[in-house]
Amino acid sequence: MASHRVGETGLSGSGPSNQHMPYAVLQGIGLPSTNFINQQGSSFDFGELEEAFVLQGVKLGDDAKKPFFTTRPAATLEMFPSWPMRFQQTSRGSSKSEEESSDSGSAQNTDAQFEPESSITNKALEQVLDQNQLQQQQQVEMMASDTSRTRPTPNQQAKSLRKGSPSSTSEKILDAKTLRRLAQNREAARKSRLRKKAYVQQLESSRIKLTQLEQDLHRARSQGMFVGVGGGGGGGGAGGNISSGAALFDMEYGRWLEDEQRYMSELRTGLQAQLSDGDLRLLVDRYLSHYDEIFHLKAVAAKSDVFHLVTGIWTSPAERCFIWMGGFRPSELIKILMAQLDAFTEQQLMGICSLKQSSQQAEEALSQGLEQLHQSLADTIASEPLSLGDGTTTNNVADYMGQMAVALAKLSNLEGFVRQADNLRQQTLHQIRRILTIRQAARCFLAIGEYYNRLRALSSLWTTRPRENMIGDESSGQTTTELQMVQHNHTHFSNY
Amino acid sequence: MHYQTESWGSYMSSRSASDPLERVQRLASENAVVIFSISSCCMCHAIKRLFCGMGVNPTVYELDEDPRGKEMEKALMRLLGTSSAVPVVFIGGKLVGAMDRVMASHINGTLVPLLKEAGALWL
16 A cells, blocks of 8 residues: 555655655555654664665655654653754644644755754653644544545755665665664664653653753742741741642642543553554553653652651541551552452462562551651650659750750651652552552553542542531531531532 | 671670771671661661571671771771662672662572572571
8 A cells, every 4th residue: 555655646756755665655554653763773764775776666865754643642652753943833723734844844954864862852842832632633644545635745965874876776686684683773773763762751741841840849939938938937937838849749739639630541442442452552551651650759758758658647637537657548549450350360460469468568567667666766855853742844955955865866867768658559459560460550550540539529528518507506506417418518519 | 587696706806907998898708698787777677677588598797886887887888889789688798789689580580590599598
């Protein structure tokens, strides 16, 4: 099919058709259409083009600037990598404009063939940030139809990476050695494409995060200053100032929650759409690395304000009921999952039970360690006489300060416990991912997310629940309002 | 769990002052499960409870009760590359790591086989 198109466009080494051809060829060969990365190494294009000209017998006078795919939504299934600046368009959303601007864009390509990485990601970032993910579908369709269009792109100056392409190769004489070499080149090219894709995606997501963090930090700092000026008072009284580390974490956590909802809906649609295991794996791994992110954020926050994490102020009230060492209890989560999901194989069931047991043992060990910390701290604080019998306490400042210093050192161990607890949580999630199949893991993570959504919903219902009147008829009024409350809650829950 | 405190004297008299890391290694290979700890450290307490809870009987060396404990502590810090030397666990003479590594290996199911292999745990 691809070759037909190629024939129609009458390839003869001119620029536009060359652009067409690799893609068409690729379609014909059946390579994944996502792999259009303009790498800076020469090995990448080689495999495909070499194959292309050998198989198609067409002269390639140009280097392979692949058809341009503008958008690279960061969080989608098909990850189209960014393209060099000259190919990038300013508007998106319509396939027409895409082609046109790519045409005009390529006209400017006279010199260096490859953009530096940073500018690629710059442009790609702008694209990504504005990009609606639904356009992904449009992209696919557009690309499929692209090959049928002739692209009147001007010929590009080629610092050709291609081998010489004599027309003598138009006959299809392929010996085993060539075939093998071609296959190896193809494989190597594909691998390096995948690597680059992953790297670029990582870079881009880090850049987005960085800019967001910078904004939040700026906001937090300005907020912090406000609070310091207005709130006044001694450091951190009850309901007093929240530390800047804590405020920053709260903001980051809020954003993390929003992202989580997005990833959850991706998983949900992915499961419903019966995606292939490979695609689903991408989603699941992204969801998991999202969790890795929050653990990292918590580790940073623990350094500046461990009490904020431990007291659970950053979570919703209902979640706070269950908090253990600054977060969820892994074994509780496993119990919930075991009840929710069915159809485990024997081996999986054993794996999950053993995971439950080991996480329970680890939790127990950490809890006992923490208990010893409490005991030791209490002993230290009480080590200086609290009362001298006549109601006074010791006046020895040096001893008192010494006692405080020891207590401070002990208190600092709290951070270590929260970090180990988070480490336990993280390891448990990863182990769940390892034990289950990809579909089970996807359902599992969705279930976890949904569970916490419900806890948060419960919390908001709780804070907005109707309270009975204090004045007036207490007895009957109370029961009626309570009943109303219960019904109100029930109706809400039935929606979940 | 048994604490090696009484035999410090015999160690000191019979052996010349060796490199602290060597000493650590030597002590670590003498028992199936060896934990280097500090008696006041709560994380060390946690790790001890973890092994006891699994039915393992680890050998514990309290570095604050050893005359050469300070050097061993520094050697362990260099070995681990962290600012906290303890707790650190050796199983079958091989370094497993600090608390986070031990817990990670317990969760991913590699700790128990390791213990069985070293003879510290039976079915």
